Amino acid sequence: xxxxxxxxxxxxxxxxxxxxxxRIISSAPVIYAPTGAADAASYALxxxxxxxxxxxxxxxxxxxxxxxxxxxxxxAWQEAAAEVISLIDGGSDVAFIxxxxxxxxxxxxxxxxxxxxxxxxxxxxxIPGISSINASAAAAGIPLGIAGExxxxxxxxxxxxxxxxxxxxxxxxxxxxxxxxxxxxxxMLVELGLDKGSVFVRRVGxxxxxxxxxxxxxVGKELDYLSMLIVKRWNLSMIKSI
Amino acid sequence: xxxxxxxxxxxxxxxxxxxxxxRIISSAPVIYAPTGAADAASYALxxxxxxxxxxxxxxxxxxxxxxxxxxxxxxAWQEAAAEVISLIDGGSDVAFIxxxxxxxxxxxxxxxxxxxxxxxxxxxxxIPGISSINASAAAAGIPLGIAGExxxxxxxxxxxxxxxxxxxxxxxxxxxxxxxxxxxxxxMLVELGLDKGSVFVRRVGxxxxxxxxxxxxxVGKELDYLSMLIVKRWNLSMIKSI
Numbered sequence: 001x002x003x004x005x006x007x008x009x010x011x012x013x014x015x016x017x018x019x020x021x022x023r024i025i026s027s028a029p030v031i032y033a034p035t036g037a038a039d040a041a042s043y044a045l046x047x048x049x050x051x052x053x054x055x056x057x058x059x060x061x062x063x064x065x066x067x068x069x070x071x072x073x074x075x076a077w078q079e080a081a082a083e084v085i086s087l088i089d090g091g092s093d094v095a096f097i098x099x100x101x102x103x104x105x106x107x108x109x110x111x112x113x114x115x116x117x118x119x120x121x122x123x124x125x126x127i128p129g130i131s132s133i134n135a136s137a138a139a140a141g142i143p144l145g146i147a148g149e150x151x152x153x154x155x156x157x158x159x160x161x162x163x164x165x166x167x168x169x170x171x172x173x174x175x176x177x178x179x180x181x182x183x184x185x186x187x188m189l190v191e192l193g194l195d196k197g198s199v200f201v202r203r204v205g206x207x208x209x210x211x212x213x214x215x216x217x218x219v220g221k222e223l224d225y226l227s228m229l230i231v232k233r234w235n236l237s238m239i240k241s242i
Numbered sequence: 243x244x245x246x247x248x249x250x251x252x253x254x255x256x257x258x259x260x261x262x263x264x265r266i267i268s269s270a271p272v273i274y275a276p277t278g279a280a281d282a283a284s285y286a287l288x289x290x291x292x293x294x295x296x297x298x299x300x301x302x303x304x305x306x307x308x309x310x311x312x313x314x315x316x317x318a319w320q321e322a323a324a325e326v327i328s329l330i331d332g333g334s335d336v337a338f339i340x341x342x343x344x345x346x347x348x349x350x351x352x353x354x355x356x357x358x359x360x361x362x363x364x365x366x367x368x369i370p371g372i373s374s375i376n377a378s379a380a381a382a383g384i385p386l387g388i389a390g391e392x393x394x395x396x397x398x399x400x401x402x403x404x405x406x407x408x409x410x411x412x413x414x415x416x417x418x419x420x421x422x423x424x425x426x427x428x429x430m431l432v433e434l435g436l437d438k439g440s441v442f443v444r445r446v447g448x449x450x451x452x453x454x455x456x457x458x459x460x461v462g463k464e465l466d467y468l469s470m471l472i473v474k475r476w477n478l479s480m481i482k483s484i
Contacts, residue, residue, distance in 0.1 A: 008376075010260070013262070014261070015260065015261045016261070016262055018257065018258050018372065019260075019261070019264070020258055023257070101380075102380065103379035103385050103386045103387075104376065104379075104386050105388065105389070110388070126379075126381075126383060127380065128258065128372050128379070128380040130370050130371070134250075134343045134371070134373060134376075135370045137346075137370070138250075138344065138345055138368035138370040141366065141368060142345065143351045144343075144346050145345075145346055145397070146347065146351040147347070148397045150395070150396050150397070151394070152393070152394050152395075152412070153392070153393040153394075154392050154393075155389070155390045155392070166392075170394070
């Protein structure tokens with residue numbers, strides 16, 4: 001039976017793709033690429049474009065309306081899962097490419113759930129990728145965890161009280177997709193004395209990459225959707241001279 | 243000035259190295275490789291051996307007594323940092339290789355701290371690698387986080403009460419180096435109904451890789467030092483038919 005490969009292509013820099021991802025992407029008969037809006041090129045696809053031979057490989061770019069909720073998004077996932085299943089039943093291996101790592105907040109996980117429910121007989125192999133978290137820490141020169149340190153990773157949907165508790169209990173807190181909530185949480189970081197231990201990373205590994213250690217400069221600004229905040233309990237200047 | 247490259251070589255599978263890591267490791271004049279015991283070959287070194295040309299590159303394998311605490315370990319780090327600094331002052335770029343990702347519980351972070359304190363003028367570039375966490379989730383077919391899920395990563399040095407609280411508050415909890423504490427925490431997982439949502443992964447990406455979904459079979463056994471437990475709030479059978 002044909003196989004679904006869920007392939008992490010890393011955060012954006014084509015050099016941060018693994019050998020295994022390269023091998024599968026350059027040889028799979030079908031490349032399935034998610035994209036966030038109908039008029040946007042797939043970011044994942046742009047990272048691997050140089051590996052593709054469109055005269056031999058079928059490249060399917062499909063729209064997932066990320067910002068939408070509920071029925072419309074569910075319908076898009078159901079449709080994509082059905083399409084992937086039909087490709088597999090037709091005998092073609094499918095490489096489903098995702099930014100970062102497939103197991104960490106990727107679009108693939110929704111499709112995965114549906115395919116597992118409908119067709120548990122289809123073999124699925126997941127190829128890990130460099131996540132934007134690891135890449136952001138590396139670019140900023142910040143340890144995520146050392147020795148006995150505890151790490152928390154929170155998506156953007158957090159309540160104030162819940163966030164405060166986590167900030168007090170963990171040595172490192174990674175706030176994903178922080179753009180929507182930055183102005184709300186900045187005062188809390190100042191109150192807890194954590195603002196000086198925070199680093200903001202935007203579109204790591206892309207030409208638009210930006211690393212901001214003085215996060216007070218971000219207050220009131222329109223921030224990029226693809227950005228995160230890494231909050232460490234100690235002052236960054238102890239580790240990295242900026 | 244010469245540059246220190248901290249290079250993540252991934253969890254063990256030589257195919258899970260990035261292009262960037264390959265480029266730096268195959269061209270750096272000096273490769274600096276940590277190893278856990280005097281008689282053990284460096285695991286990181288064994289992963290990249292095929293990339294090295296020992297007639298042109300200097301390969302320095304150095305012992306860090308991981309199991310030891312305090313003065314002996316600190317002395318080993320200080321000595322390594324001094325050696326790396328002297329190589330840089332001699333004009334050679336140094337590639338310090340680490341298993342997994344350099345920012346996540348790596349030996350490099352200790353050396354990094356010392357070099358930053360002593361010689362903040364030395365440029366250090368960190369090349370992220372696939373961490374054993376991402377690789378374990380991929381190998382087991384387990385999402386680490388989907389949509390609004392919260393993730394906690396705990397090293398092995400956790401107290402019962404602290405662990406229980408984290409298990410109740412997070413959707414996914416990754417317990418690093420779980421071998422030393424497994425028998426102590428297993429009853430807690432059963433009590434919280436989380437034992438069926440846990441997966442044990444040993445030496446992911448190596449020939450000794452082992453994935454255990456029925457963790458009751460591990461009770462009372464001698465477990466590998468390089469193993470982790472991923473605990474999910476829901477039953478794994480919902481996602482992956484085993």
